[in-house]
Amino acid sequence: MTAPLIVVFGGTGYLGTHVVLRCLRAGLRVRIVARQPATLPVASGSASYQAADLNDPASLPQALVDADAVVNAVSLYVEKPPTLTFERVHVTGARHLAEACRQRGIPTLVHLSGLNPDPASPSRYVSARGRGEQAVRAVFPDAIVLRPSALFGSHRGLMSTLEQLTRLPVIPLFGRGQTRLQPVHVEDVAQAVVNSLTEPTCRGRIYELGGARILTYRQLVCLALRHTGRRRPLLPVPFALWFAGATLLSLLPSPPLTRDQLILMRDDNVVAPDADDLASLGIRARDIETTG
Numbered sequence: 001m002t003a004p005l006i007v008v009f010g011g012t013g014y015l016g017t018h019v020v021l022r023c024l025r026a027g028l029r030v031r032i033v034a035r036q037p038a039t040l041p042v043a044s045g046s047a048s049y050q051a052a053d054l055n056d057p058a059s060l061p062q063a064l065v066d067a068d069a070v071v072n073a074v075s076l077y078v079e080k081p082p083t084l085t086f087e088r089v090h091v092t093g094a095r096h097l098a099e100a101c102r103q104r105g106i107p108t109l110v111h112l113s114g115l116n117p118d119p120a121s122p123s124r125y126v127s128a129r130g131r132g133e134q135a136v137r138a139v140f141p142d143a144i145v146l147r148p149s150a151l152f153g154s155h156r157g158l159m160s161t162l163e164q165l166t167r168l169p170v171i172p173l174f175g176r177g178q179t180r181l182q183p184v185h186v187e188d189v190a191q192a193v194v195n196s197l198t199e200p201t202c203r204g205r206i207y208e209l210g211g212a213r214i215l216t217y218r219q220l221v222c223l224a225l226r227h228t229g230r231r232r233p234l235l236p237v238p239f240a241l242w243f244a245g246a247t248l249l250s251l252l253p254s255p256p257l258t259r260d261q262l263i264l265m266r267d268d269n270v271v272a273p274d275a276d277d278l279a280s281l282g283i284r285a286r287d288i289e290t291t292g
């Protein structure tokens with residue numbers, strides 16, 4: 001019997017690559033979809049590539065031929081209007097994909113989002129994530145929504161970013177560095193994708209995915225210092241100053257820091273106590289202190 005075909009939109013990205021590898025390891029076939037060509041992660045007859053763009057609905061049917069399940073791991077972190085906006089990727093694009101899946105009768109759609117996706121958030125990014133979930137569930141009520149906290153693991157992700165930050169002579173903190181985060185290993189989230197798409201009882205549910213440990217931003221910076229063996233002073237910087245800086249930086253074509261990112265760093269990013277989580281998907285979360 002032919003193995004089920006999983007179509008991974010964003011399969012060339014940080015999380016998407018891990019999803020692809022986990023699917024292949026589980027004996028599934030994978031079609032990687034992105035706008036730019038992919039180098040296939042493994043020389044496997046079970047993996048293929050198809051170009052498509054969420055914002056070009058005409059490109060979607062070809063990408064979805066024979067799909068048994070679809071994963072939306074497409075992302076955008078910094079806007080470049082008018083073409084690359086949070087609205088177009090996380091709301092309109094996500095809805096295009098959900099509509100195309102429904103039209104083809106594909107039974108399973110896994111939609112990657114983020115924690116605290118408040119449609120009314122002052123952050124354009126967070127608000128788009130919230131409205132994106134709503135748009136997807138409106139046209140595909142059985143969509144499985146996965147909301148990870150910040151990802152760590154492999155050569156990208158949160159700890160790599162923080163370890164690069166430790167090269168600075170002084171490390172500025174967001175406020176006093178008291179924002180709480182629950183970083184989750186990228187492999188755990190990839191496994192959550194595989195477990196959720198292969199288990200029919202997961203359809204229509206929302207999962208919040210956090211790691212084994214909640215740490216403040218200050219504690220995470222200290223962890224990065226321990227990893228790199230460096231000693232650096234930490235400098236608390238009020239959020240008002242950060243926001244003023246981000247306003248100035250927004251004049252640059254590719255700002256290194258945005259207002260939306262600051263809002264993410266200001267608000268706690270942890271799993272709600274009553275949420276379905278990694279454990280609900282049979283996964284024991286890794287600990288950033290021992291595996292970061």
Ligand SMILES: NC(=O)c1ccc[n+]([C@@H]2O[C@H](COP(=O)([O-])OP(=O)(O)OC[C@H]3O[C@@H](n4cnc5c(N)ncnc54)[C@H](OP(=O)(O)O)[C@@H]3O)[C@@H](O)[C@H]2O)c1
Binds near residue numbers: 010016147149158
């Ligand atoms: N990274 C984190 O810490 C984190 C935390 C919480 C949630 N998440 C969520 O996890 C998901 C994956 O994030 P990531 O960090 O792995 O993203 P990423 O590394 O930036 O990868 C994004 C992927 O999406 C593709 N893509 C972008 N625009 C597209 C479009 N219009 N049509 C089709 N493909 C498109 C990109 O390839 P092309 O550019 O070639 O198209 C790439 O494969 C997102 O939903 C993100 O919000 C991530």
